[in-house]
Amino acid sequence: MVQGTANWSTQLNKEWLQEYVDDWVRFYRKHTSAGKVADYIPMLKEANPDHLGITIIGSNGTKIRSGDVDIPFTIQSISKVISFIVACMERGVGYMLDRVDVEPTGEAFNSIMHLEMRQVKKPFNPFVNAGAITVTSMLPGKTSDEKLEPMFQLLEEMLGYRPSLNVDVYESERDSSMRNRAIGYYLLETGFLESDLNITLETYFKQCSIEITVDDLALIGLILANDGADPKTQQEIIPRQVARIAKALMLTCGMYDASGKFATYVGVPAKSGVSGGIIAVAPPRVRDESLPFINGCGIGVFGPSLDEKGNSVAGIRLLRHIASQWDLSIF
Ligand code: DON
Known part of the structure; x- marks a missing residue:
């Protein structure tokens, strides 16, 4: 069933979609062996490389869940979307964009080279580590817990519960992440940081260690697809302008130095994390009423086996397949 395109117009009920997605997850689970x-x-x-799970939530409330959907995992770099949104809400969009650029780097997420070689006036974008650590330093608050609070509040508003911190992952990263310390010292030397370096790094490691599920990612994705408003009440959770900038950055920088290929072959704003999560945002499209999720959807994927860029290997292939079957690309 994986090969070939179905006539979706006759199959828009949830059971049909569920069967297809189950089939695709079964098929792409074999692709987890292509990464590590x-x-x-x-x-x-400690993660199980065979895991693969996906949740898709549509604007009308249709929810498809398939595969390993009940395994919590740490949000990792997907937290960079949340911290950037919160920083824009707390400090203002103009303030943030004056201090962090919105250009893709074409380098690995933890690269320090581009900062030094190009003598930049501000870090390239909020989704590479240099930019994300700078953004975190701009969150209000003197302690890491104060800085994290507005992130937790936004997550709670979107998810309906307050996620918790995976302390083991936090301590593990805190005690091993020499590269991020190097980036931090470079940012300190160049004057980009607005808070104490140790507090900033502690906050960054903690934000990466917030534990979520694919259901959570799909819900956040749906809110972004809906330009920041609650899909049920249409009440604003994230200002529309901030949601739009976040999506533009996800499209251009969200999958790191694989962002161009992801935009070409999948074509929706997305953000990955090294624990294997991907959040994808499919905005409403108008070209064909018979397609599934025509009014937009949020997608959460979990597949901890990663490709060489640090993105979920089977997760990307699964998303590519779904996007082509359902014509999700924004282009
Ligand atoms: O900065 C780090 O090393 C991690 N805590 C987050 C990196 C990450 O998720 C990169 N994503 N693909």
Whole structure:
């Protein structure tokens, strides 16, 4: 069933969609063997490389869940979307964009080279580590817990519960992440940081260690697809302008140095994390009423086996397949 395109117009009921997605997850689970789990943070090595799960939530409330959907995992770099949104809400969009650029780097997420070689006036974008650590330093508050509070509040408003911190992953990253300390010292030397370096790094490691599920990612994705408003009440959770900038950055920088390929072959704003999560945002489209999720959907994927860029290997392939079957691309 994986090959070939169905006539979706006759099959828009949930049971049909569920069967298809179950089939695709079964098929792409075999692709997990093409990658390996992150090992540079000791605790992440514990993940099961065979896991693959997906949740899709549509604007009308249709929810498709398939595969390993009940395994909590740490949000990792997907937290960079949340911290950037919160910083824009707390400090203002103009303030943030004056201090962090919105250009893709074409380098790995933890690269320090581009900062030094190009003598930049501000970090390239909020989704590479240099930019994300700078953003975190701009969150209000003197302690890491104060800085994290507005992130937790936004998550709670979107998810309806307050996620918790995976302390083991936090301590594991805190005790092993020499690269992020190097980036931090470079940012300190160049005057980009607005808070104490140790507090900033502590906050960054903690925000990466917030534990979520694919259901949570799909819900956040749906709110972004809906330009920041609650899909049920249409009440604003994230200002529309901030949601739009976040989506533009997800499209251009969200999958790191694989963002161009992801935009070409999948074509929706997305953000990955090294624990294997991907959040994808499919905005409403108008071209064909018979397609599934025509009014937009949020997608959460979990597949800890990663490709060489640090993105879920089977997760990307699964998303690519779904996007082509359902014509999700925004282009
Ligand atoms: O900065 C780090 O090393 C991690 N805590 C987050 C990195 C990450 O998720 C990169 N994503 N693909």
